[in-house]
Amino acid sequence: MIKNYFKTAWRNLWKRKAYSIINITGLAIGMAACIVIMVFVLYERSFDNFHAKNIYRLNEVQKFEGMVSSQKVALSMFPMGPTLKNEFPEIQNFTRVSWRTKMQMRNGDKRVYLNQGLMVDSTFLQMFDFKLLEGNRQTVLQKPNSAIITKATAEKLFGSENVIGKTITYYGGDTINLMVTGVLDNVPQNSQIQFDALISFSTAYSRNPNMMNNWGGNWLDTYLQLAPNTNVASLEKKFPAYLKKYMAQNDNWKNYELFLLPLKDVHAKAGDIGLDYLNYQKFDNSYTNTFFIIALIVLLIACINFMNLSTARSAERAREVGIRKSVGAFRWQLSLQFISESVILSFIAMVLAIGLVELCLPFINNLSQRNLQLPLFNNPLLLLTIAGGTLAIGILSGLYPAAYLSAFQPVKVLKGSVQTGRNKSFLRNTLVVIQFASAIFLMIITVFAVRQLKYMQQRDPGFSKDQVVTIPLDNFSYKKYDVLKQDLLANALITGVTGAQDELGSHLDQSGVQFRGDGPLRQLTGTRLIVDPDYLTLYKIPLAAGRNFSKEVSANGREYIINETLAKELLKDNKGKSMQWLLGRNFGFDSSGAIVGIAKDFNFNSLHYKIETMFLFNQKDWGFSNMSVKINGGKAKDAVAFIQSVWEKNCPDSPFEYHFLDEHFEDVYRADAQVSTIVGILAGIAIIISCLGLFGLASYAAERRVKEVGIRKVLGASVNNIVTMLSKDFLKYVLIAALIAWPLAWFSVYKWLEDYAYRVDISWWIFLLAVVVAMLIALVTISFQAIKAAMANPVKSLRTE
Known part of the structure; x- marks a missing residue:
C-alpha cells in the first residue's frame, strides 16, 4: 500500500511538472540557506567544547574619572590569579596567559617567525585540554626556560627529528635559550586561544620577582577553574571586598569591578568586551542568532509556497478524492497519500539543496573567513539532522493540504460542485501576506x-588614512626606526614617516594621568598614544588650539597634546598648565610635561565607540611598535617596493610585513x-x-x-x-x-x-x-x-x- 502511495505521488508530481519545479526550487533554495546557516552556527557553537573542566575567564570593568564611559576589558592583573585562589575555596586552579606576536625562534641557523606565542603558568595544560603528543602534562611547564611547541612549529624548526630536550632560542626583549619539554598537536581552528608555542611564565618572573606586586598593571588574561556547581553570581559579589583588601593603599580598587565569563561563552558573548586579544574569530552571538532566525524565515516562506500551490490546485484533485472515497478509501489514507507527495518533494529538494550548499561553500568560506564544511558522510548526526528536518518539513508542509483535500465530500465533487470558498482563499492570501x-x-x-x-x-574619522602604509616593528626593527625614517624620506615616493606605539583603529591602551593646574591635583584615566613629532602632520590631524610637538626635546623633557574631549574635562576654565603621566605605581621618574596643544577630536577607535579622552605623548626613547609611511598614491607599487628595499637593507633579520591603513579599517x-x-x-x-x-x-x-x-x-x-x-x-x-x-x-x-x-x-x-x-x-x-x-x-x- 505504501508503495502505491509513493508511486501515485510520483506520478502526480511528474504530471504537474511546472508546479513541482517551482515547489522543489523554492524548497531547495530555502533548505540550502538553512543548511549553510546551520553549519555556520554549529561551527560557532563548537568553540572550546573540547575543554572538559569548568573554566571561566576573569574580566574587568574599568570606570576611572576622566573616561567618557566605563569599559569592560578582558585584561587582568598579574597577582590576581594566585591571590584569588588563596582567598576563595570555589576556585580550584588558575592560569595566566600573556601573548607575544611575531615571535622569532631559532634552532641554530634555522629561523622561523611564529604568529603567536604565549607565556603561561605551569597549570595551563592542567586546565586546558589541548592534546599533548609528547611530554608530561603535569610538569612540562614547571621549570624556568621551558617551552612547548606545536607539531607544525616542531616541523619548521627540526623537521622530522625528535625535539624533546632540544634547545631553541627566543629573540624578544632579551635573548633567551629555551628547552623543548613537550610537543602539542596543532591547535584546533575552533579554539579561541591560538598559539604556536608556550613558554613557562617562570621564565619571565624569575627575572623580575617584583611582578607579584604589580597591582594596577593590566596586561594579561587570567583563567580560573571553578569547583562544580559553584554559584558564580555569589562568588562575584565577594570580589569588591577582595579588591579593597589588596588595592587599598592607593584607593584604586573603587575604579574596578571583576566579573566571570564561562570559557565556552567567551568566543560568542564577549562582543562588548574590549582589549580581547585572545579571542580568535570573535563573533557576537546575537549575529549568529539573527542569521539562524532569518534562515528559518526563509525556510518558512518556502513551506508556505508549497501549501499555497497545493491548495490552489485543489479543484484538479477533487474528482480523484471523490472517486477514491466512493470506492472505500478512508480519509487517513488520502491524507497519507498527499503527505507522501510532500515528503517526496522535500527529499528531492534536499538533494538539490545539498548540491547548492557544496557549490556555495567556497564563497561562504571566503566571506566568513572560516573553513566551513558539510561532512555528511563523516558526521552521521548531521546527516540524520538534515534528513529528519527534511522529513519534518515534508510532513508539516503537507498537513494542511492533506487535511483540506481529504475533506472533500464525494457526492458534491463528483457532481462538479467543489467548495473553493472564502476559508481556503483567506488562508492562502494570509500566507501570501506573511511571505511578503x-x-x-x-x-x-x-x-x-x-x-x-x-x-x-x-x-570622516578626523584624520587622513589614504595612502598610508603601516609596518609593525618588532624587538629588533624598532631600534632602527630613526635610520629607516631617514632613508625613506630621502625618496620622492615617500611624503611622510611617523611612528607610534599603537595603530589607529585598534583598541588603544589607557593610562592614568595626573593633572596639575591652578587648582588641586586631579587623577584621571585617558587613552594613551605615544608618537613621534610628525604624527599629527602625517595624519593631518588639525589642532583646535596651541601648537604641534617640537622637533627637539624641550627643556622640561616632555610635551603633551590632548584631544578636545580631554580638554573639556581638564581645561574648562583654561587654567591648566601641565600634566603628569604615570604608568602603574612608583614609576620611578618624573614624567611631567607641558600641554602644548589641543587636537580636534578624531575617531581613533571604530565608530562602535564614542570618542574617549586622549593624550598624545612625545616619548621616542621608549620605542615604537608601528611605523606609518605616507606614499605617493600614483606610484603605490613602486613606493612599496622601495620601502621593502630600505627595510631589507636595515632590518635583514626581521620579516617585512605591511598593510594599507584603509585595509586595516576594513x-x-x-x-x-x-x-x-x-x-x-x-x-x-x-x-x-x-x-x-x-x-x-x-x-x-x-x-x-x-x-x-x-x-x-x-x-x-x-x-x-x-x-x-x-x-x-x-x-x-x-x-x-x-x-x-x-x-x-x-x-x-x-x-x-x-x-x-x-x-x-x-x-x-x-x-x-x-x-x-x-x-x-x-x-x-x-x-x-x-x-x-x-x-x-x-x-x-x-x-x-
Missing part, C-alpha cells in the same frame, strides 16, 4: 545594515560587513522564493479565470484592463504585508543601531522604498502570467461553452 511581510522586513533591515556599514567606512568593520552581506543574501533569497510562489499562484489564477478573461475580451476589455484585474488583488496583499512589516522593521532597526555610538538616521523613505520595490517585483512576477492570459485567443477558451 517577511521579504519587506528583510529588505528594510538589509538597507539599514548596508547604510550603516557605508557610513562607518566613509565617515578589517575593523569586517564583522559588520559580513552581517550586512549575509542578511542581504538571505533577504534576496526570501524575495526569490516569494516570487516563485507568487508566480505559481498567478499562473493558477490566470488558468482558473481563463473563461472569464475570454468573455471580457469578447465584450471589449483591453489587455491593460485584464492585467489590472488579475494583478490588483495580489498587490493589495503586498500593501497589507507592508503595514505589518513596517513597525517590526522599525523596532528591530532601532534596537540594532543602539549598539553603535555613531549611526545613521532611521529615514522614513527607506520603508516606503522597500514597499515600492516589493510591489514592483510582485507586479513583474504577476504580469508575466497576466499578460499571457490577456493576450490569449478568447475563441479557444470559450470553445466548450
Whole structure:
C-alpha cells in the first residue's frame, strides 16, 4: 500500500511538472540557506567544547574619572590569579596567559617567525585540554626556560627529528635559550586561544620577582577553574571586598569591578568586551542568532509556497478524492497519500539543496573567513539532522493540504460542485501576506545594515588614512626606526614617516594621568598614544588650539597634546598648565610635561565607540611598535617596493610585513560587513522564493479565470484592463504585508543601531522604498502570467461553452 502511495505521488508530481519545479526550487533554495546557516552556527557553537573542566575567564570593568564611559576589558592583573585562589575555596586552579606576536625562534641557523606565542603558568595544560603528543602534562611547564611547541612549529624548526630536550632560542626583549619539554598537536581552528608555542611564565618572573606586586598593571588574561556547581553570581559579589583588601593603599580598587565569563561563552558573548586579544574569530552571538532566525524565515516562506500551490490546485484533485472515497478509501489514507507527495518533494529538494550548499561553500568560506564544511558522510548526526528536518518539513508542509483535500465530500465533487470558498482563499492570501511581510522586513533591515556599514567606512574619522602604509616593528626593527625614517624620506615616493606605539583603529591602551593646574591635583584615566613629532602632520590631524610637538626635546623633557574631549574635562576654565603621566605605581621618574596643544577630536577607535579622552605623548626613547609611511598614491607599487628595499637593507633579520591603513579599517568593520552581506543574501533569497510562489499562484489564477478573461475580451476589455484585474488583488496583499512589516522593521532597526555610538538616521523613505520595490517585483512576477492570459485567443477558451 505504501508503495502505491509513493508511486501515485510520483506520478502526480511528474504530471504537474511546472508546479513541482517551482515547489522543489523554492524548497531547495530555502533548505540550502538553512543548511549553510546551520553549519555556520554549529561551527560557532563548537568553540572550546573540547575543554572538559569548568573554566571561566576573569574580566574587568574599568570606570576611572576622566573616561567618557566605563569599559569592560578582558585584561587582568598579574597577582590576581594566585591571590584569588588563596582567598576563595570555589576556585580550584588558575592560569595566566600573556601573548607575544611575531615571535622569532631559532634552532641554530634555522629561523622561523611564529604568529603567536604565549607565556603561561605551569597549570595551563592542567586546565586546558589541548592534546599533548609528547611530554608530561603535569610538569612540562614547571621549570624556568621551558617551552612547548606545536607539531607544525616542531616541523619548521627540526623537521622530522625528535625535539624533546632540544634547545631553541627566543629573540624578544632579551635573548633567551629555551628547552623543548613537550610537543602539542596543532591547535584546533575552533579554539579561541591560538598559539604556536608556550613558554613557562617562570621564565619571565624569575627575572623580575617584583611582578607579584604589580597591582594596577593590566596586561594579561587570567583563567580560573571553578569547583562544580559553584554559584558564580555569589562568588562575584565577594570580589569588591577582595579588591579593597589588596588595592587599598592607593584607593584604586573603587575604579574596578571583576566579573566571570564561562570559557565556552567567551568566543560568542564577549562582543562588548574590549582589549580581547585572545579571542580568535570573535563573533557576537546575537549575529549568529539573527542569521539562524532569518534562515528559518526563509525556510518558512518556502513551506508556505508549497501549501499555497497545493491548495490552489485543489479543484484538479477533487474528482480523484471523490472517486477514491466512493470506492472505500478512508480519509487517513488520502491524507497519507498527499503527505507522501510532500515528503517526496522535500527529499528531492534536499538533494538539490545539498548540491547548492557544496557549490556555495567556497564563497561562504571566503566571506566568513572560516573553513566551513558539510561532512555528511563523516558526521552521521548531521546527516540524520538534515534528513529528519527534511522529513519534518515534508510532513508539516503537507498537513494542511492533506487535511483540506481529504475533506472533500464525494457526492458534491463528483457532481462538479467543489467548495473553493472564502476559508481556503483567506488562508492562502494570509500566507501570501506573511511571505511578503517577511521579504519587506528583510529588505528594510538589509538597507539599514548596508547604510550603516557605508557610513562607518566613509565617515570622516578626523584624520587622513589614504595612502598610508603601516609596518609593525618588532624587538629588533624598532631600534632602527630613526635610520629607516631617514632613508625613506630621502625618496620622492615617500611624503611622510611617523611612528607610534599603537595603530589607529585598534583598541588603544589607557593610562592614568595626573593633572596639575591652578587648582588641586586631579587623577584621571585617558587613552594613551605615544608618537613621534610628525604624527599629527602625517595624519593631518588639525589642532583646535596651541601648537604641534617640537622637533627637539624641550627643556622640561616632555610635551603633551590632548584631544578636545580631554580638554573639556581638564581645561574648562583654561587654567591648566601641565600634566603628569604615570604608568602603574612608583614609576620611578618624573614624567611631567607641558600641554602644548589641543587636537580636534578624531575617531581613533571604530565608530562602535564614542570618542574617549586622549593624550598624545612625545616619548621616542621608549620605542615604537608601528611605523606609518605616507606614499605617493600614483606610484603605490613602486613606493612599496622601495620601502621593502630600505627595510631589507636595515632590518635583514626581521620579516617585512605591511598593510594599507584603509585595509586595516576594513578589517575593523569586517564583522559588520559580513552581517550586512549575509542578511542581504538571505533577504534576496526570501524575495526569490516569494516570487516563485507568487508566480505559481498567478499562473493558477490566470488558468482558473481563463473563461472569464475570454468573455471580457469578447465584450471589449483591453489587455491593460485584464492585467489590472488579475494583478490588483495580489498587490493589495503586498500593501497589507507592508503595514505589518513596517513597525517590526522599525523596532528591530532601532534596537540594532543602539549598539553603535555613531549611526545613521532611521529615514522614513527607506520603508516606503522597500514597499515600492516589493510591489514592483510582485507586479513583474504577476504580469508575466497576466499578460499571457490577456493576450490569449478568447475563441479557444470559450470553445466548450
